Amino acid sequence: MIRLFLVIAALRTFYDLVFVFYIVPIWGYLGYSFEFNALGGILALLQLLVLTALTPVRVEKPSDLALTLLSAFLVLPFQTLVVFGGGSLLQLASPFLSLVIIKLLTSGPAYRMRPVKQGYSVYVAFSICAIFGYLAFAVASGGLSNFNIDITRVYDFREIQKAEIQSGVFAYMGNWVYKIIIPMAAVLLYAQKRYVALCGLLVLVLAFFGMSNHKTTLVLPFVGIGVYHVMRRRPTSHKIILGFIALLVVSMAVALLTDNHLLASFLVRRAIFASGANFMNYEIFFGEFGHLYWSNSVLSAFLDYQYEISPSLIIGEYVGSGANANSGYIASGYMHAGIFGIVIYSVILAAYLKFLDSFAGTQNGTIVTAVVAGPLLHLYQNVDLVIAFNTHGLALLAILVYLAASVEQRGSNTASGARPRPLGQGLTPYRKV
Structure with missing residues (x-):
């Protein structure tokens, strides 16, 4: 547990340094700015202690990996943006609330599924x-x-x-x-x-x-x-996080030593901070102009969608970029129904992970868990949960893993x-x- 805390704290420190000394100076024109929040810093520190207890020490099934990645790719970056980037306390609470819900609902024994012959x-x-x-x-x-x-x-x-x-x-x-x-x-x-x-x-x-x-x-x-390579011997969350830190360090070293920011833009700016920055814009826009309540998707037959373009383009127009401002399930859950939307999406995701956990026995755990890593990261960073299940194939993934x-x-x-x-x-x- 102490080792895990030190690794999580190291990752958060790395995020803080990168945001203050790299993201704001280099990518500030995209809307990143330095705004220190003392109260947010105190609350984030307390949250960090609880986060260590909620993050699994061993990663043996998909829900364990989901919680580890949620900590590394959403909770910690959102903390950095709240403390140093002008984010709100709602932004600090949202991914943490989702993590708590998923942790509670995926605990206990997994389902028992009948195998499919051939x-x-x-x-x-x-x-x-x-x-x-x-x-x-x-x-x-x-x-x-x-x-x-x-x-x-x-x-x-x-x-x-x-x-x-x-x-x-x-x-x-x-x-x-x-x-x-x-x-x-x-x-x-x-x-x-x-x-x-x-x-x-x-x-x-x-x-x-x-x-x-x-x-x-x-x-x-x-x-x-x-x-899979990291997990196949001793599948611990701190090893996965350390591997990710190594990738980030390499990408930053390339950027600083060669002035080539392509890798850092993708691994640091886009994969780490873009989702949190977009959450701030989603929070401001839909908090002011009203939530969508899935009028653009599953409830379109019952509710009128009030815009002519997609939600991601709406936010792109709102911030002035004109591009798709994609964000993950946390921001899209808030877009649809505020905190209640985040809770709904977290419950659905927990049920999905619980289903996948049923295939992660002692022999299958590593491979089943590795298979879901990429789709989970995509869900965290880029796509609405409803769209992820159909257009982006999360439902198909569950079927293929079952087979x-x-x-x-x-x-x-x-x-x-x-x-x-x-x-x-x-x-x-x-x-x-």
């Missing part, structure tokens, strides 16, 4: 068909006509490519392939030591990135692999003595933890 085979067949089916569609639709793998020019090509290869039902399929199916397959192949197949899959990742120009296409497979984790029945059933074959039909070198 489930792993169904998973493999579906994944192969989805990947190559969408690849064929993308190529046939002109995806190679504006092919680009220069990460500095993605915004020059993204809208053109979106119109060509992400329209209608294929908009869903593209997101599912990029953000769920390929990252999950990458973790499985790495865990099974099928490195040739993994290299082939990563070539496809590069091809899909060139046709879609979404940076997450490149990043998500490595997020899952990285989490891939199902016991293969060969000759006799489990009750009569057959040994269960977990994810990868027993080919993964699992370690009991």
Whole structure:
């Protein structure tokens, strides 16, 4: 516990220093400013002590990882923005409230799920068909006509490519392939030591990135692999946080030594502070002009949506950038129903994690947990929970994990003595933890 506290405190200190001495001077034109809040600092320190007790010491199932990432990517950055960046006390409380709800609702024994016969085979067949089916569609639709793998020019090509290869039902399929199916397959192949197949899959990742120009296409497979690699021996939260600190230090070193801010912009500004900065704008705008109450999504048949553009574009127009001001489930929950919306989203997310926990036995825990790492980070930083479940594939992920984790029945059933074959039909070198 002491080790975990020291690591969490180190990460928070790193955030503070980076925000004051890098984010504000370099990226201040995006709205970042230095505004010290003494009361916020005292409350954040007290919150930090409680946060250590709520963050799992060992990460053995998806809900453990969710709490660890929530602490590192939302609670701590929001603290920094409240203490040094002009954030409100509501911003300090919101992610912490969500963490407490998820912690309480995911405690206790997991559900017991009936396995699907030949489930792993169904998973493999579906994944192969989805990947190559969408690849064929993308190529046939002109995806190679504006092919680009220069990460500095993605915004020059993204809208053109979106119109060509992400329209209608294929908009869903593209997101599912990029953000769920390929990252999950990458973790499985790495865990099974099928490195040739993994290299082939990563070539496809590069091809899909060139046709879609979404940076997450490149990043998500490595997020899952990285989490699996860290967890496979002694899965502790402080190791995951230390690994993340190492990435941040490298990105900052590159920025300061070479004056190339690309990596720091993505890993530090975008992944750490953008979500919190957008929360401030969501809080101000929807607190003043009224909440949406899901009138743009699940309740659109009953409530009129009062705007002509999406909520993220509304905030982009409001702050003057004109771009999509995407934020995660905390900000979007507040956008819909204030604190009550955050509570609803936290309860739904806890139920989802509890379902995934049921597949994280002693053999499957590491791999199932690693599979959900990327989608969770995407949910925390970029997308509304409702949209995450359909357009971005969280519901599909639960189905695929259920299929891939199902016991293969060969000759006799489990009750009569057959040994269960977990994810990868027993080919993964699992370690009991």
